[in-house]
Structure formats: C-alpha cells, structure tokens
Amino acid sequence: MELWARVTTLLNLHRTQIGRTQIGLGLRITVAALVALVLAVALQVRLPLWAVLTAVIVTQMSVGRSLKATVDYLLGTVGGALYGGAIAVLVPHSSEVALLATLALAIAPLAVLAAINPRLSVAPITSIIVLLVPTITHTSPIESALDRILEVGLGALTGLAVSFLVLPSRAYTLARQSASRALDLMAAALGELLNGMTRGLDTNALHRLQDDIGPALVALNEVASEAEQEKSARLSSGPETGPLSRTLLRLRHDLVMIGRSAVAPLPEALQARVGAPLAALRTAAMDYLRESSRALSARQGPPPLGPFETTLCGYVNEIAALRRDGLTRNLPGDVTERFFALGFGLEQLHQNFKDLQRVVTEWSRAGKRPEVSGREGSR
Numbered sequence: 535m536e537l538w539a540r541v542t543t544l545l546n547l548h549r550t551q552i553g554r555t556q557i558g559l560g561l562r563i564t565v566a567a568l569v570a571l572v573l574a575v576a577l578q579v580r581l582p583l584w585a586v587l588t589a590v591i592v593t594q595m596s597v598g599r600s601l602k603a604t605v606d607y608l609l610g611t612v613g614g615a616l617y618g619g620a621i622a623v624l625v626p627h628s629s630e631v632a633l634l635a636t637l638a639l640a641i642a643p644l645a646v647l648a649a650i651n652p653r654l655s656v657a658p659i660t661s662i663i664v665l666l667v668p669t670i671t672h673t674s675p676i677e678s679a680l681d682r683i684l685e686v687g688l689g690a691l692t693g694l695a696v697s698f699l700v701l702p703s704r705a706y707t708l709a710r711q712s713a714s715r716a717l718d719l720m721a722a723a724l725g726e727l728l729n730g731m732t733r734g735l736d737t738n739a740l741h742r743l744q745d746d747i748g749p750a751l752v753a754l755n756e757v758a759s760e761a762e763q764e765k766s767a768r769l770s771s772g773p774e775t776g777p778l779s780r781t782l783l784r785l786r787h788d789l790v791m792i793g794r795s796a797v798a799p800l801p802e803a804l805q806a807r808v809g810a811p812l813a814a815l816r817t818a819a820m821d822y823l824r825e826s827s828r829a830l831s832a833r834q835g836p837p838p839l840g841p842f843e844t845t846l847c848g849y850v851n852e853i854a855a856l857r858r859d860g861l862t863r864n865l866p867g868d869v870t871e872r873f874f875a876l877g878f879g880l881e882q883l884h885q886n887f888k889d890l891q892r893v894v895t896e897w898s899r900a901g902k903r904p905e906v907s908g909r910e911g912s913r
Contacts (some may be wrong), residue, residue, distance in 0.1 A: 555711070562701060571586050574658040585686070589693040592697075595757075596708050598769070599760045617678040641661060710897065712750060717785075718827050727789065728773050744793075754782065781890050788883045798872075819883065
C-alpha cells in the first residue's frame with residue numbers, strides 16, 4: 535500500500551507530463567511482453583528472450599510507428615539471419631583467429647548497409663547472433679538462423695497485434711495533439727514578442743518558449759509521417775498532414791521575423807500612438823492561436839478570423855496616420871527598419887492565419903466523417 539501511495543503521488547506531481555497516451559503505451563508494452571512470453575513458451579521456441587524483446591521494441595506510441603518498426607525489424611532480421619547463416623556455413627571458423635575473421639566478415643558489410651539505410655540497423659546484430667549462438671546452444675547455423683527468424687517474427691507480430699487491439703493510439707490523434715501544443719506555444723511566444731515593442735522583452739522567458747516550439751514541430755513532423763503510413767496501409771483515414779505541418783512551420787517563421795523587430799521597445803512618441811492598437815492586436819492574435827489549438831484538439835471548426843482582422847486594420851490605419859503626421863521621418867534608421875519590418879511580419883501572420891483557418895476546417899471535417907479530404911489548404 536505504501537508503494538502504491540508513492541506511485542500515485544509521483545503521477546500526480548507529473549500529471550502535466552504524463553497523459554493517457556503515455557500510460558496507454560506503457561500498458562501496451564507490458565501486455566506485448568507478457569503475451570510474447572506466453573506464446574514463445576507454448577510454441578517451445580529455443581530462446582523466448584528474443585520474442586519478448588522484439589515485442590517490446592516494435593510496440594510504439596502509434597499504430598503507424600508500430601507498423602514501421604515491425605516492417606523494419608523483420609526486414610533487418612531476415613536479411614541478417616540469411617547473411618549470417620550463409621557466412622557461418624560457408625566460412626570455416628574452428629579456431630579463435632578464424633572466428634574473429636568470420637565475425638568481421640559477418641558484421642562489416644551489414645554495418646555499411648545499416649549506415650546507408652537505417653531500416654537495416656538490426657541486420658548486423660542478427661548476423662552476430664546467428665553466428666555466435668551455435669557456440670553456446672550447440673545448434674547448426676541453419677537452425678540458429680531459422681530460430682532467430684521465428685523468435686523475432688513471433689515477437690514482432692505480437693507487438694503489432696497488441697498495438698492494434700490494446701488502447702490503440704492513432705497517429706492522426708497524436709498529430710492533432712502535437713499541432714495543438716505547438717499553437718499554444720506560439721501564442722505565448724507571440725504575446726512576449728509583441729510586448730517587446732512597448733514594454734521590452736523577457737529574454738529568458740522568450741528563449742524558453744522559442745526553444746519549446748522547435749521540438750513540438752519536430753514531433754508533429756514525425757507523427758505526420760506515421761499518419762501517412764497508416765493511411766497508405768488503410769489503417770486510418772484523414773486529411774493530408776502536409777498542409778498542417780507547413781502552415782505551422784510558416785507561423786514559426788513569422789515569429790522569428792517579428793522577433794527581429796522586437797529586440798528593443800519603440801520610442802515613446804510612437805508607443806503613445808501605437809501602444810493601444812498593438813495591445814489589442816496582441817490579444818486578438820493570441821486568442822486566435824489558442825482557440826485554433828482548442829478547435830483542432832476538439833475536432834471543431836476554426837474560430838472566426840474577424841476579430842484579428844479588425845484589430846490588424848486598426849493598427850494599419852494608425853500606422854498610416856503616423857506617416858501622414860510625419861512622425862516616422864526623423865526616426866533612426868534601425869528603428870525605422872524594425873518598425874516597418876513588424877508591419878510586414880504581421881501581414882505575413884495574417885496570410886498564414888488564413889491558411890490555418892482552412893487547415894483546421896479540413897481537420898474538423900475529418901473528425902465528423904471518415905473520408906479523406908483532398909483539399910491542399912496551403913500554398
């Protein structure tokens with residue numbers, strides 16, 4: 535009971551990092567290992583260990599990733615077993631020196647292939663096992679190769695089946711979650727950046743936010759690739775993931791552009807005129823990103839773009855009034871450059887908000903009916 539209380543406390547402390555997806559993965563890995571061991575013992579395979587390890591290895595976060603891991607592992611295993619078995623049969627290795635030379639011959643070509651194609655990374659390991667296990671179990675190289683293929687095949691199919699049947703996690707769901715997190719991070723970063731135009735930047739906070747956006751986009755690209763694999767295998771259906779990934783990447787570029795304009799506050803004379811319109815624009819932009827995040831996660835339609843466009847129009851009108859009044863003529867060159875670069879960055883942000891609206895619309899439709907939308911939704 536005391537141990538369970540400690541585990542519960544630990545989960546509560548880290549509840550923001552540990553979610554249903556992670557707990558589901560832990561459960562699937564556990565079930566896959568247990569089932570693989572039961573099947574290996576029932577089928578009397580020579581080394582159940584390899585079946586259990588393979589089941590754990592191929593059980594991944596999403597069905598698409600599990601499918602890819604299974605195919606890659608089986609491909610590398612079969613290739614490594616056939617090559618290692620052939621080397622063990624054809625090359626004599628009765629002495630220690632001969633065994634070392636044979637081992638090098640069994641590893642080197644496959645290691646080069648694995649370096650060229652990472653999908654074959656398990657091939658050198660399999661070749662080593664096929665060559666050396668007979669010296670321990672006193673079996674023939676052919677039997678060793680066949681046993682290895684059987685053990686890995688059993689574990690791989692078990693892990694894949696468990697990924698399908700036990701709390702299956704689809705890559706499309708993970709893509710929604712990753713995109714939603716990236717949008718929330720972008721909203722917070724954009725707020726800090728626009729604050730910098732009038733109040734100065736909290737550099738440490740901004741760096742933390744910017745540093746978090748990159749990994750979120752990397753995670754999105756990874757699960758997007760897995761979602762496409764699921765769709766190719768007819769395991770799931772949904773919209774094209776490319777437009778979503780590209781739209782969020784362009785939004786990240788907009789933040790970088792705006793960040794270059796917000797390295798220092800504007801002169802007080804300009805702040806007195808643009809402070810209020812810029813604050814309204816900041817609020818509307820952050821709200822749009824956060825509401826888009828919630829809509830994407832909840833499979834709902836996108837939020838209206840009107841409030842942001844209204845505040846952007848007010849900001850643009852105020853900039854035009856500043857120019858008519860001549861307040862921008864005597865500004866230092868670097869301030870003028872940053873001031874108008876901000877306007878360009880906000881216009882690019884507006885265009886990419888339109889793309890985001892189309893993408894969220896497509897993903898909301900995918901949540902209501904199973905067919906795949908073919909609309910690109912981005913440039």
